[in-house]
Amino acid sequence: MTHAQVLVADTIVKDLGQGAGTVRALKGVSLELKAGELTLLMGPSGSGKTTLLSILGCIMAPTDGTLTLAGRSTAGLSAEELANLRREHVGFIFQSYNLFPTLTAEENVRLALDVRGDRGPDANMRALKALEQVGLGHRLKSYPSNMSGGEQQRVAVARAIAGRPSVILADEPTAALDSENGKAVMEKLREIAAGAQHAVLAVTHDPRTMAYADRILKIEDGRIVGETGPPDGVDTIHKIAQVKKRKSDAKS
Amino acid sequence: MTLLLAFRNLVHDRVRLAVTLIGILFAIVLIAVQLGLYLGACQMIASTIERANGDVWIMAYGNKNFEEAQPINQRARFTALATPGVVAAVPIITSFSDWKKPDGGSTTSVLVGSDAAEGGLVPWNIIQGDVTDLGARDAVIIDRTYLEDFGVSGVGATAQVNGGRVRVVGLTDGIRSFTTTPFIFTTLTRARALLQLGPDQVSYVLVKVAPGVAPESVRAALQAQLPDEQVLTKAEFRSRSLNHWLLATGAGVALIGGAILGLIVGTVIVAQTLYSSTKDHLNEFATLRALGSSKGYIYKVILSQAALSAALGYVLGMTIAMAIVLTVQRMELPLLIVMTPELAALLFGITLFMCTVSAIAAISKVTRIDPAMVFSR
Numbered sequence: 310m311t312h313a314q315v316l317v318a319d320t321i322v323k324d325l326g327q328g329a330g331t332v333r334a335l336k337g338v339s340l341e342l343k344a345g346e347l348t349l350l351m352g353p354s355g356s357g358k359t360t361l362l363s364i365l366g367c368i369m370a371p372t373d374g375t376l377t378l379a380g381r382s383t384a385g386l387s388a389e390e391l392a393n394l395r396r397e398h399v400g401f402i403f404q405s406y407n408l409f410p411t412l413t414a415e416e417n418v419r420l421a422l423d424v425r426g427d428r429g430p431d432a433n434m435r436a437l438k439a440l441e442q443v444g445l446g447h448r449l450k451s452y453p454s455n456m457s458g459g460e461q462q463r464v465a466v467a468r469a470i471a472g473r474p475s476v477i478l479a480d481e482p483t484a485a486l487d488s489e490n491g492k493a494v495m496e497k498l499r500e501i502a503a504g505a506q507h508a509v510l511a512v513t514h515d516p517r518t519m520a521y522a523d524r525i526l527k528i529e530d531g532r533i534v535g536e537t538g539p540p541d542g543v544d545t546i547h548k549i550a551q552v553k554k555r556k557s558d559a560k561s
Numbered sequence: 562m563t564l565l566l567a568f569r570n571l572v573h574d575r576v577r578l579a580v581t582l583i584g585i586l587f588a589i590v591l592i593a594v595q596l597g598l599y600l601g602a603c604q605m606i607a608s609t610i611e612r613a614n615g616d617v618w619i620m621a622y623g624n625k626n627f628e629e630a631q632p633i634n635q636r637a638r639f640t641a642l643a644t645p646g647v648v649a650a651v652p653i654i655t656s657f658s659d660w661k662k663p664d665g666g667s668t669t670s671v672l673v674g675s676d677a678a679e680g681g682l683v684p685w686n687i688i689q690g691d692v693t694d695l696g697a698r699d700a701v702i703i704d705r706t707y708l709e710d711f712g713v714s715g716v717g718a719t720a721q722v723n724g725g726r727v728r729v730v731g732l733t734d735g736i737r738s739f740t741t742t743p744f745i746f747t748t749l750t751r752a753r754a755l756l757q758l759g760p761d762q763v764s765y766v767l768v769k770v771a772p773g774v775a776p777e778s779v780r781a782a783l784q785a786q787l788p789d790e791q792v793l794t795k796a797e798f799r800s801r802s803l804n805h806w807l808l809a810t811g812a813g814v815a816l817i818g819g820a821i822l823g824l825i826v827g828t829v830i831v832a833q834t835l836y837s838s839t840k841d842h843l844n845e846f847a848t849l850r851a852l853g854s855s856k857g858y859i860y861k862v863i864l865s866q867a868a869l870s871a872a873l874g875y876v877l878g879m880t881i882a883m884a885i886v887l888t889v890q891r892m893e894l895p896l897l898i899v900m901t902p903e904l905a906a907l908l909f910g911i912t913l914f915m916c917t918v919s920a921i922a923a924i925s926k927v928t929r930i931d932p933a934m935v936f937s938r
Contacts, residue, residue, distance in 0.1 A: 359936045368851060368932045389855060396853025403935055407848040411569030416562070423562035424854040468852075480936050 315398075315475040315508045316342040316365060321374035323360050323531075334360040336531040337374065342476055342508035347499055347521055350512045352528035358512045359480065361528065365510065366478045367395040379475045396425050400469030400507070402479035402498075406461040408453040414440060414464045415449040421468045439467035443497055459490025466497050470507070477501065479511040483518055495521045563858065567865030570842055578870075581834040585874025585912060586881065588827020593882035593908055594898060595820035599813060601897030605739040606806045607799045609673070613682040615651065615767035616776040617641075618798045619783060622791045625805040627798075628671045628740065630655050630764035633790050638766045640786050646774035647783075651681030652763040654752040660745065661721040662712030670711075671738060672722060672745045674752020681767045684746040689716050690731025695748050702731040706893050707743035725755045739806055741895050824915060831874075832919035835867060839923035843930065850932035859930075863923050871916035875909055882908075 323335040334357045342348060342365075352358050363369040364376060367383060370391065376383045379398045383391060400421075401407075408417050418436040422428070427435070440446055443463040453461050462482060469477050479498065483491030499521040502509040511518065519525060527535040571578050609627050610618075619641060621631035641650035654674035661667045675682040677692045684692060684702045694700055701722070703711060713720060718729045722745060736744055747755070753762070770779045776794045784792040793801065807813025839846070846859050886900045 359933075363933045363936065366851070392850065392853050392855060394853075395851070399853070401851055401935070403848070403851075407844065407851075407935055409566065409569075409845055409848075411573045412566065416565065420562050420566065420849075421852050424849060424852050424858060428562075 313344045314341050315344050315379055316510075317375075317377040318361075318365060319375045319377075321361070321364055321371045321376065323357075323364060323369065324372045325360065334531055335364070335371070338528070338531070338533055339374075340526060340533060342510055344475070344506060344508050345502060345504070346523040347502035347509045347511070349518060349522040349525045350510060350528060351514065351519075351525060356528045357531040358528055360531075362478055362480055362510075362512050365476070366399050366401060367391040396472075398475040400472060400474035400477040402462070402465050402469050402477065402482050402511075404481035404484050406453070406458075406465045406485075408461055408464055408468075410453050413450050413452055414445060414456070414460075414467075417453070417464055418468045418471050422471055425472050427472070435471050436467075439471035440464070442470065443467045457490065458486050459493055462486060462490065462494050463497065466494065466501070470501055474507065477507050477509045479509065479513075481513055481515075482511055483513065483515045488517065491515065491517060563861040564865050564869075567862050567869055570838060570862070571866055571869055574838065574841070577834050577838055581831055581870050582874050582877060584827055584830025584834065585870060585916070586878040587830070588823045588915060589875060589878025589908060589912060590882050590885065591823030591826070592820045592911060593878065593900070593904070594885060595816050595823065596904060596908070597882070597886060597898035597900055598896065599807075599816040599820070600899040600901065600904060602739050602807060602813065602816065603803055604899060605737050605897055606802050608736065609655075609682060609744070610795060610799045610802060612685055613653070613767050613795075614680050614769060615649075616770045616795055617768040617780050617783065618793050618795065619650075619766040619768065619787060619790050620764070620793070620798075622789070624791060625809070626802040627655060628657065628738075628742070632758060632762040632764060633766070635761045635763050635766070637787055637790050638763070641766055641768045641783055644779065644782050644786065646770050646779045647768055648771045649679070649769040651675065651679040651767045651769075652749055653682050653765040653767055654749055654756065654758065654762075655764045656752075656756050657742065658723050658745070658756065660711055660743075661724075663718065663720055664712055666712065668710050668712075669742050670722070670745050671740075671742050672747065672752050672755060674747050674749045674756075676749045684731070684733050684736065684744075686733045686735050687731050688734045692731070694730040695746070697728075697730055699726050699728045699751070700730040700747065701727045701751075702733060702746040703729055704736045704743060705732045705734055706737060706895060708732075710743055722755045723757070727751075727755070737895055737897055739812075824911065828915045828919050831867070831870060831916055832922050835863070835870070835916075835919050836922045836926065838866065839863060839926055843926070844934065846927050847930050847932050847934045850930055851935045856928065859927050860924055863920050863927065864917065867916035867920040868913065871909075871912045874916075875912045878912070879905065879908065 318338060318340050321335050321338040325332050325334045338361055350358055364371050378394055415436055418439055422432040440449060443466050445463055482494050495518050498509050501507055525537045526533055619637045621633045624630055635652055638650045638652055641647050656672055658670050658672040659667050660670040677683045677695055713729055716729050720727055738744055770776050780792050780794050849859055886898045889898050
């Protein structure tokens with residue numbers, strides 16, 4: 310199966326701080342993300358994972374190097390233009406879920422669509438579908454405070470996929486979850502990636518997540534130091550997902 | 562969604578919402594009362610000028626307001642009558658006078674003398690008696706608000722003005738004086754006698770111009786013919802009286818100052834609560850930004866919060882302000898607080914302005930927000 314490139318980072322350099330306190334957080338990172346793939350970015354604390362995620366998500370601009378997202382270079386874009394690109398093409402999943410505590414699950418997802426200018430019955434339907442897709446069709450009116458951590462993270466996943474972005478970037482999506490919920494979230498991300506519409510990149514420390522990856526990038530000291538495939542036994546999970554997808558495609 | 566998020570952010574912290582609303586409410590009530598008093602003062606100051614059936618006033622030079630008039634010669638009346646465009650010229654006498662109460666003691670009053678038949682300046686809002694009753698011997702009409710000040714019980718009571726006997730033949734309702742010095746209405750002749758003025762002396766000549774004739778042109782023509790008197794249009798005299806009582810005496814400045822103080826205090830309270838609310842929700846705003854929202858979208862949320870606070874605070878503030886206005890009206894105090902639809906609309910505008918200005922600090926905080934902070938939690 311050929312996957313389309315949706316994100317290309319080429320020799321990304323990022324300096325943080327100013328003057329004598331400047332630290333080079335990224336030292337020439339290059340990578341590609343393809344639709345239909347779940348990529349893990351793993352590395353120790355301080356290796357530059359979050360900085361790289363910020364740049365790939367168009368939250369930060371690189372000091373040097375180029376980033377191309379959905380065919381568009383981010384070079385020279387203003388903060389607002391980066392926000393536009395992010396809105397159109399990036400879905401985020403955060404470690405602490407970052408849901409709006411005053412909004413229900415459905416409203417949280419609708420808000421992400423509203424930000425994009427998607428309003429009305431169609432947007433409501435998409436929010437509903439996204440929540441059903443993560444198995445929360447029955448918790449539409451629940452507030453985050455009444456949901457478990459796993460459910461909250463699934464709402465965050467629904468929020469990320471509702472806008473049908475090209476890339477989904479997840480920051481430690483399982484870090485705050487127990488193994489059962491972590492597994493459920495990773496299965497969802499695996500399923501989403503298998504849909505071939507999105508490229509999924511998850512920054513993680515959690516070795517349990519490796520089983521769901523198509524590729525694992527290792528980052529150390531601001532550099533990608535290695536790329537591996539999934540460890541032994543992963544094919545089983547991968548294949549199960551592919552079989553499931555084929556079945557689903559056949560039904561529709 | 563911006564409105565929904567703003568509303569939920571507001572009601573999420575009820576204590577803070579209560580503080581915000583109390584701040585707005587306090588400001589609105591203070592501004593409403595101060596501006597209501599200011600408007601009331603304007604009405605009281607200008608009421609005689611507005612009610613007088615004329616377009617141009619002839620008076621002594623340096624006359625600063627209606628009550629404190631120096632006498633002029635009645636010849637001005639005939640000059641006016643001979644001026645093209647003039648259809649009537651009515652003499653009016655007005656002066657401070659001393660009202661001696663039947664049971665002892667006295668109070669200062671403003672005696673207004675004008676003949677009802679000439680229709681210059683006659684009492685209005687008469688609730689007992691009739692303006693024609695002024696034709697009776699010693700007749701005067703006073704306002705019922707000041708009965709206690711005058712020490713009389715109503716129609717039929719007698720007293721003395723400047724030593725001359727007067728008898729109350731009628732009562733008006735709501736003719737209040739800004740100086741709290743009550744008006745006494747009587748005929749021109751009786752006023753002249755009570756004030757011991759000469760037969761040619763009057764305080765004003767009130768000129769009515771023919772329909773279609775500009776009062777300004779008649780004023781200019783009269784001024785040219787009456788170099789020893791001052792001639793003002795109704796608007797000019799009104800403005801001069803207001804300037805004197807409200808600005809020269811500082812009374813209006815105090816009222817406007819109170820209103821401005823209310824505005825400042827309200828703005829500070831709302832700004833503080835809105836800022837702290839924004840600070841509390843900073844991570845949510847950073848999340849919005851990370852999700853790709855424009856800054857404008859976030860400003861809309863904050864401004865919606867401000868507008869919702871304004872609307873809620875306005876309703877509560879106006880409810881209390883109206884209760885104060887009605888209570889003051891019911892108590893028949895000499896002061897007048899006026900609430901008009903225009904003032905209510907202005908107050909809403911002020912509330913919105915106050916809340917919008919209050920949002921500036923919060924917006925400036927959000928402007929500097931770094932969406933990357935969503936990764937640091």
